[in-house]
Amino acid sequence: MHLSLRHIFLCLSVALNALCAGAMFTFPLISPILGRHCKLTQPQLTTVVLAGMMSQYTIAALVGWIIDNRGPHCCSLASALLFATGFGGFAWEIRSTPNDILEPVYGAFYRLTFCFFLVGLGTVFAYFSALFAASKSFPNHLGLASGASMGLFGLSPLFFSVIATSCFTDVNTGLLDVRRYTTFLGSATFIVYIAGFIFLQGVPRMVGSISHQEMQAVADDSMIVETTPLLQTSRSSSFSKPSELSVSELLRESDFWLLVLFAVLIMGMCEMVISNIGTIVASLPATSGTRQSILESSTAFQVNLIAASNTLTRISVGPLADFVSPIAAYLPTGIVFPTKHRISRFAFLAGPSLLLALTCAWMVYGVEHQGQLWLLSLGTGLSYSSVFTILPSLISSLWGMQNMGRNFGLMMYAPFIGTPTFSYLYAFVSARYTPAGIGICSGRACWEPTFAFSIVSSFVAFTISCIMWRRWKGRI
Template sequence: MPPSLRKLRLGFTCLSIVLNALCAGGVLTFPLMSPALATRMKFTQPQLTSIVLAGIVGQYPAAPLIGKLVDYYGPWLCSLIASVLFTSTFSLSAWTYALTPQGLDHPSSLSFGILVTCFCLAGLAQACSFFSLLFAATKNFPSLIGIASGTSMVMFGLSPLFLSFFATNIFTDSQSGLDLAHYLTFLALVGGTVNLFGACVLTVPDSHVVLETIDEASQASIDETTSLLSGPRKCDGEVHVIAVREPDEVSLADLIKDPYFWILFVFMSLTVGCTEMVQSNIGTITLSLPPVSSAVSEVLPEVTIATQVRLFAIANTVSRLLSGTFADILSPVARYLPSGMYCFTKKQRLSRVLFLSFSAVVLTFSFAWTEVAVRTQRAIWVLSIGAGLVNGSVFNIVPGILSSIWGIQNLGRNFGVLVLSPLLGTPLFSLLYSYVAASHTDSGICEGVHCWRLTFWVNAGCAIIALALSLLLWSRWKDRV
């Protein structure tokens, strides 16, 4: 292929990656939809939680299969699947909402079942879109794989922020609030069109081109490390190269038998489960609190909720950028040198595991602060930002830990198993929140701090347990990562 045509194709691929990332998070804007669903369709808090939980949990079970499809057929197929699912699920959701008559006394079980199914499949579509853009980025830029994957995840994290602007500025009326039917139709059209474009242009280079690129990068690395070994540089009087134990390249069966893997799994279940519970229910958490004054009460609830959604998205994005940068500077991942030595080529100033400990501390503080100090909608920002920071940081730090302890050869497999942990934590914490809230109201959205007081005390206790687990991992792995 001529170089000019190859660059054009790469340009379209990059454009598709950006568009897919920004438009994939429609499910994550559910907090903006929940007031309309509660008002018109009379859904209870457990029903609202079940709908959004279906959307979040729907991403995880098929992740290994989606990854295999991307590896075997390429990212275009998953983008095509995402296009079909986004179009059909959000269109059916809009149709179901539009046909619901005003003035219902009780929620329709049929409508509830349709929305649960639609959001579960929309979560699957989100996973397909994410895998297609992530692997298209990493396989087109193999010598910059860290930057490519990190940038893709950051843009994906901005998706709720991007879509919420459309929801509040285009589809929200000052009198009637969010026009949910038209907003869902918008998500169907945008998600379907963007991913259909991805199905046409998302390609990866031929294998021989990738190998040539990797060989060039590897040769540059060899030259650098050879120079380093022939004349060790010093930093603060200490040699950069510090030999460490080589990662354990274990089978899946051996990984499952490792008790420390399950400690990390439980840590992920507790921390990510808590943050995803906050993310999916921040709308009703906000509405449970009174405005700060009569002047603020004129602000539409959708606008207040949109602010919290944006704060979570911004904090999530910032934490992915900063945690990765600081981890690479303070906690370098060990490398395998041509001499046969597995070592740190930079001075390790802080164990990477302590970043997990810091995340647990932030989460504990966020829940404790909410319990003690949050009594109006204005103060809820601490919870949104704290949960966003922890969610982004944990997901960003874990891959480096996995590669250092169990090797990079099976990193995808190991991360795929570990990422199933939210399937345990997220439903448990979300259902706890929904049933505690439901126990304090007969219908509609619960109001008052009693709606979530017990839930957040339990969450704070679980965050403290997660902190203890991270310190246990640090005592075991502090010399390796």
């Protein structure tokens, strides 16, 4: 009974940690109001949100090490303190800025940037605490465990967006009360992650593996395919169990750098859209009604659509990958798959990259008004979540599970390069077509060159995924 109750609280805490980790991604609801209230330019707004997006990746490897050696509960405590400070400081700065200023308040931009930097740090601590608490507690169901926690993380922006529009939006003006909303975020996340610090204690620090007896049982049950080629002596070396590499050895792996380049291109483009969907909406004419009312409702709709597609994809891709691309078990005689291996897991990278190329092509050649942006939000959400869901299992399959947190953290430096590259490309193109230099850019020219560049980068990523698919055919 005690063990059952402990697992209930563990699963509940993992779910809440994942669900509250993505509050930062509701920034598009805030950015148009923040730009008008604090008189920030598009490059400044991009810098504020990038401070949060980028700070996640600066310490990803360190957070992975903490997960492996100290446990997810320590990360939950860190996120509680960081969220409370970051969101609380954000609310204080907005409250201190008068509504009728004509010029930006000196230092406000830097303080807002620092506050969102702290929020980004809190996000990676929160995300890792949920993801690896689930993965390390259920190591034999990595796809389901990581998919469920990532699914709730993907649902987080939708969850907070609904709260923002229903509880903190003025019914008369349709404007979000940013100060009250960020105050709520700081308080709610502090409570959730302090609870996580309590209930996530006891999660295994190192990821376990399937025992030899379990693997032998799988073999005895004849639930494997392709046994003849996999058991040939001439191929035994190429199908050996992945070794646990040191950091220096990992950095000498060509597969690691191919995967990094893929993540730079795909995650960078997706996070640019996620961070700036509010101003992309504002750049286009509304389909009906007053511009202000349509702008606010349309921005919320795009955020919700990204979050919903994010969630559904993360929930479905993990179990689907486990079914069609099972994780291999390694016996002395060769590879054993618990179920039939139908397709490579790299297909879950190739598909999203091709979808993203088509999405960007739609932006360049098709979009004329806000009502057509739903394809951008849907394509971005599906592509981003598919890649993020499949990466942990790919990394563990390529380089083992012992240092899974560290290796995943190292991979997260890829968006550290890609996100600012795509985001500042968008910001400076947008600023170029903003007449007064302060305010929101209007027209297709604000983002058309950025999406044209993204078409090319998506096809490069697709080529990389095909190369790795061919290289690891029949094994991953």
